[in-house]
Amino acid sequence: MPEMAESDGTSGLDPRARLLLTLGFIVVVTALPDGAWVEMALLASSLLVVAVITRTDWASLLRRVALLLPFAALAALSLPFTTAGETLLRVGPLRLTDRGMLRFAALIGRTLLSITAASLLVRQTPMPQLFQALQSLGVPRLLVAIAASAYRYSFILAEEAARMDRARRSRSADLPCGRGRGLRWLWWRARGLGGMIGMLFLRSYERSERIYLAMVARGYAGTLYALEPPAWQRRDLYALVGGMAGLLLCLLMGVR
Amino acid sequence: MSDWAIRVRELRYAYPDGREALRGLTLTVARGEKVALVGPNGAGKSTFLLHLNGLLRGEGVVEVLGMPVVEANFPRLRAQVGLVFQDPDDQLFSPTVFDDVAFGPLHMGLSAEEVRRRARQALEAVGMLHAAHRMPHHLSLGERKRVAIATVLAMRPELLLLDEPTAGLDPRARRSLIALLGTLPQTILVATHDMRLAAALCRRAVVMDEGLIVADGPADRLLTDAALMEAHGLEVACEC
Numbered sequence: 001m002p003e004m005a006e007s008d009g010t011s012g013l014d015p016r017a018r019l020l021l022t023l024g025f026i027v028v029v030t031a032l033p034d035g036a037w038v039e040m041a042l043l044a045s046s047l048l049v050v051a052v053i054t055r056t057d058w059a060s061l062l063r064r065v066a067l068l069l070p071f072a073a074l075a076a077l078s079l080p081f082t083t084a085g086e087t088l089l090r091v092g093p094l095r096l097t098d099r100g101m102l103r104f105a106a107l108i109g110r111t112l113l114s115i116t117a118a119s120l121l122v123r124q125t126p127m128p129q130l131f132q133a134l135q136s137l138g139v140p141r142l143l144v145a146i147a148a149s150a151y152r153y154s155f156i157l158a159e160e161a162a163r164m165d166r167a168r169r170s171r172s173a174d175l176p177c178g179r180g181r182g183l184r185w186l187w188w189r190a191r192g193l194g195g196m197i198g199m200l201f202l203r204s205y206e207r208s209e210r211i212y213l214a215m216v217a218r219g220y221a222g223t224l225y226a227l228e229p230p231a232w233q234r235r236d237l238y239a240l241v242g243g244m245a246g247l248l249l250c251l252l253m254g255v256r
Numbered sequence: 257m258s259d260w261a262i263r264v265r266e267l268r269y270a271y272p273d274g275r276e277a278l279r280g281l282t283l284t285v286a287r288g289e290k291v292a293l294v295g296p297n298g299a300g301k302s303t304f305l306l307h308l309n310g311l312l313r314g315e316g317v318v319e320v321l322g323m324p325v326v327e328a329n330f331p332r333l334r335a336q337v338g339l340v341f342q343d344p345d346d347q348l349f350s351p352t353v354f355d356d357v358a359f360g361p362l363h364m365g366l367s368a369e370e371v372r373r374r375a376r377q378a379l380e381a382v383g384m385l386h387a388a389h390r391m392p393h394h395l396s397l398g399e400r401k402r403v404a405i406a407t408v409l410a411m412r413p414e415l416l417l418l419d420e421p422t423a424g425l426d427p428r429a430r431r432s433l434i435a436l437l438g439t440l441p442q443t444i445l446v447a448t449h450d451m452r453l454a455a456a457l458c459r460r461a462v463v464m465d466e467g468l469i470v471a472d473g474p475a476d477r478l479l480t481d482a483a484l485m486e487a488h489g490l491e492v493a494c495e496c
Contacts (some may be wrong), residue, residue, distance in 0.1 A: 024282070073353065093345060113397060126389075126391075127351060127387075127391075128350075128351030128352045128355065128391065131351055141407055148351045152349060152350070152351060152391075152393070153349075153391070155393040156345055156393065168364050179462065191451055204438070207345075207346060210341065210343070210346040213306070213311050213341075213346075213351050214339075214341050214346050214347045215349065215359075216311060217309055217311060217333070217334060217337075217339045217341075218334065218359055218360035218407065218408070218411065219329070219334050219335060219360055219363035219364055219411070220333065220359075225362045225363055226355075226362070227355075227362065227368055227371060245261060250292070
């Protein structure tokens with residue numbers, strides 16, 4: 001089960017302000033030119049401050065970031081070789097350039113900061129509040145409802161899959177094709193897995209029917225309604241405006 | 257206003273694959289009654305409940321709270337008939353407990369203030385107000401069952417339809433749920449094969465098998481009739 005925040009829903013900054021600040025942060029990080037290291041360091045320290053204030057668990061935050069970083073690194077891997085500039089190193093037909101290295105480092109920096117900001121948001125804000133924030137910021141209700149129910153039922157789906165896997169393992173102490181782990185074994189496993197996925201799909205399909213009935217039974221007739229979130233507090237508005245101003249300043253410093 | 261909460265005559269329903277689920281079922285339930293609908297798996301209990309707010313429609317006469325179950329009455333019917341599904345995970349589809357309990361009142365078109373008030377009251381009635389901002393998957397099965405009942409209580413229904421409310425509960429959660437149901441003033445029709453629930457909650461029992469009502473009478477007499485119970489795949493409620 002992922003480690004998500006769950007609070008009484010009253011403490012801390014308004015989720016809408018958090019969401020907007022995180023988005024603003026990511027936009028600024030992305031828009032900064034390559035080599036704006038001072039500004040990046042400023043942004044990084046602002047994340048540090050947020051993490052300290054919110055008493056974020058460092059280890060799990062870093063684990064999450066580390067999990068996503070290889071994907072970014074893989075995507076950026078070609079940059080040092082494909083960007084024009086002064087050659088630093090020749091590897092066969094490839095030329096490593098100085099500008100290429102700079103772009104590579106800047107991209108990794110941007111990714112690192114963006115992922116950390118997004119992880120901070122998700123770790124410190126209960127998912128239901130995030131969904132509500134998205135909705136009140138104008139994301140279509142149906143889209144939010146789909147995301148929210150996907151989140152809600154992902155746990156049940158995972159539990160169902162785990163139960164089925166346990167049942168499968170408890171019945172397959174001895175493999176029908178002996179101890180070898182050759183192609184036949186692989187084929188046999190793949191067939192089992194395929195069946196399991198099909199079964200999960202069927203069960204989810206049937207469940208979705210029952211959920212729909214439960215919604216209709218309580219008056220759902222095609223239009224989703226939702227309660228409006230509480231009004232903005234002055235404190236949250238100050239934080240939002242102040243934060244955005246800081247981000248903008250950082251961006252201006254960088255592009256100058 | 258009629259005195260009948262439920263009046264069903266000669267109700268027939270066949271599944272899309274042609275299998276007959278209800279084969280001419282006739283039943284009346286007076287307002288204020290608490291009736292146990294007992295029968296083995298596959299007797300058609302759940303299918304029958306789904307007819308009482310129009311989620312399924314068969315042939316025959318179905319009247320609930322004085323209204324024929326036809327499309328024009330659906331909005332009013334669904335506000336006054338609270339159906340609690342067997343698996344609370346089907347009923348609790350919102351991110352938080354509070355959102356879920358607010359869903360019914362919200363879709364009845366009530367004001368935000370009234371929605372909040374009703375959701376709080378319903379959660380209080382089932383003893384789950386402390387969990388209002390929690391996510392349903394963090395609750396125990398017994399707690400989720402209580403919340404599922406709150407989701408329909410928030411609509412202030414006159415008739416409660418419960419499908420296997422005690423299935424899967426441990427004895428303590430089961431006892432406390434039965435006690436909770438006993439405090440509710442509504443007309444209740446509870447489909448179950450939990451004989452002790454039936455005996456504890458209901459004065460009247462209706463035995464259903466193969467899509468028909470096969471016996472109808474005082475719960476203490478029917479539920480202790482060993483021959484009847486055995487003939488329909490049930491068991492005699494013990495004295496506890």
